Structure formats: C-alpha cells, structure tokens
Amino acid sequence: MTDPPAADTRAGAVPAALARRRRVLGLGVAVAACAGLLYLAGHDPHDPAIPMPLCPIRHLTGLDCPACGSLRAVYSLLHGHLGAAGRDNAFALVCAPPLTALLARQGRAVWQGRYAPVPAPVAYGLGAAALAWMAVRNLTG
Template identity: 40%
Template sequence: MWRSFAPSSARGTPSGPFGALVTSWTGEPLAYAENVTRVSYRSPGRTLLPQGLVLGGVAAGALLVAFRDPNEAGHYPSCPFLAITGYYCPGCGMMRLVHALTHGDVGTAFGFNPLVFLLLPVLGYLFVRWTVSSARGLPMRSAILRPAVAYSFVGVVAVFWVVRNLPFAEALAP
C-alpha cells in the first residue's frame, strides 16, 4: 500500500511525523491500528555527517599531537589556568596523554591524566551509541545522559581537580 503525507487539517486524524496526515494511496486516512513506519526526511549520508565530522576531528587532532611532541617547548601554548594560578586543571596532561597513546605507551599515558585515561572507553561507548542510534534514526537514550549521572560526573571532575593539586597526591599531577 502506498502512503503519502499531506498537512493534517483535522484534529483527531492519524498523523505522522511533524503533524503530517498519513494517508493511503487513495487519499483516505489510515486507521490508527495500521502499521505506520517512521519516515526519515534525511538521507543516510546526512544522518551520520556529525559523527563523521567528530571522528575526523578527533583523528586529525590525534595525528597532530602524534607528530608534534607536546613535551617539547614551543609546539603548543601552555595551560592558561596553570600559568595564572600555578595549579593543574583537570585537563592538564591531555595532549601528552594522547601523544603517549599514539606511540603505544599506555602506562605513561595513564600517568599524565588518569581521569581522562579512564574516561576514554566511556567516550568511545557513547560515540558508538550515538552513531548506531543516528544510523537507525532513533534518539539516543542512555543512563549515562541522565541528570544525576551528569552531576556526579561534574562532582568527580571537581574532586579530581582539587586532589591532584594536593601535596600528598603528586601521582595525579601530570
């Protein structure tokens, strides 16, 4: 059965995405009980464009850091928070972490920023979920995206920020 979409003008009629009236090939409204599948107005190529851009940006950044050593002075600007306050921020050591990972030195990478190192698998999982959800045309639903989890994450980052600057936690400093 062919289906077409026309603007819905009457309240209480079966409607599809964005309020479009779902009709059969004869122009009559379909009954609510019939299977009406989701219609995507985006082509498959455009559906995964954001993921491709993110993946390309991450790969380009990793390649840049792999070939330009952040341990050598003058290649990258220093952390402004560290320069102003003398304390490490939660992101200090991330470029050196990426440099060590791209060269296969996992132990050294962990030492530069343990929090980011432990979050990399979570970020990878979220990226895969986002890609699969987008490819299927579904919204991304995950327990990780709940407000309580987000607030907990902010709390963990804040605690890491404070603890890595304490004298007894020098192992957390980059």
C-alpha cells in the first residue's frame, strides 16, 4: 500500500487544479482589460455622444465617487495628456502606481498558484484615502 501524496505545506499554496483555473481566469481578465483599453484609446469619454458606462454612485446619489473621471483620466494618459488626466481625476492619477504594483503582485501570485492578500494597512489606507477624496471633491464642488 502506498502512502497518500504529501500535502504541500508552503504557506499560501493552492491545489494545482485551482491554480490552473486561476491562471485561465487571470489571462481572461488581462485580455478583457487590454480590449477595454483599446476601446478607450479610440473613443473619447469627454464626448457625451460616445457610449461609456455610468457611475452607479453618481447615478443614484448625484455625488462623485473617488473613481468618477477615471475613464477620462485614462483616456488622457493614453494620449499623453498628463495635465488633463490630473484635472479629470487627480486621485486616480496619484493612486495609479501603487494600485498597478498591487495588481502586478496579485497577478504574479495567481500565476504562481499562491495567495497574495493585500496587507491590511495598505487596504485600509487606500480605503480611507478614497473616502477622504470623495468628501473633498463633493464638498468643494
């Protein structure tokens, strides 16, 4: 009689089948993100005639959420207009590098088949900064 295969005792390791599914899902998300960026590069969200998704928070409450203006900011960045991106959503522009680093970290972890939770101080810090930005942008008009 043979012994059952030894369980992987590495911290954060996931079963091979789950890791494979996560890789496929991760590749699908990456392809969808690239398709979205390609669409955005060719369609100016500053033009109200161009179909773009509505912000549910703004639609329901009339308030600007921390992400309102992000599509316009990304469009401006894709076309090399840093100043316009800052006017569209300064918060998204400032948060883009750390969020990109977190996304790359998570993507690498998924590809390697392991967990990579966002550290609690980073998550709470970003959440608090987003709430503060929402308050500032809605109180100042």
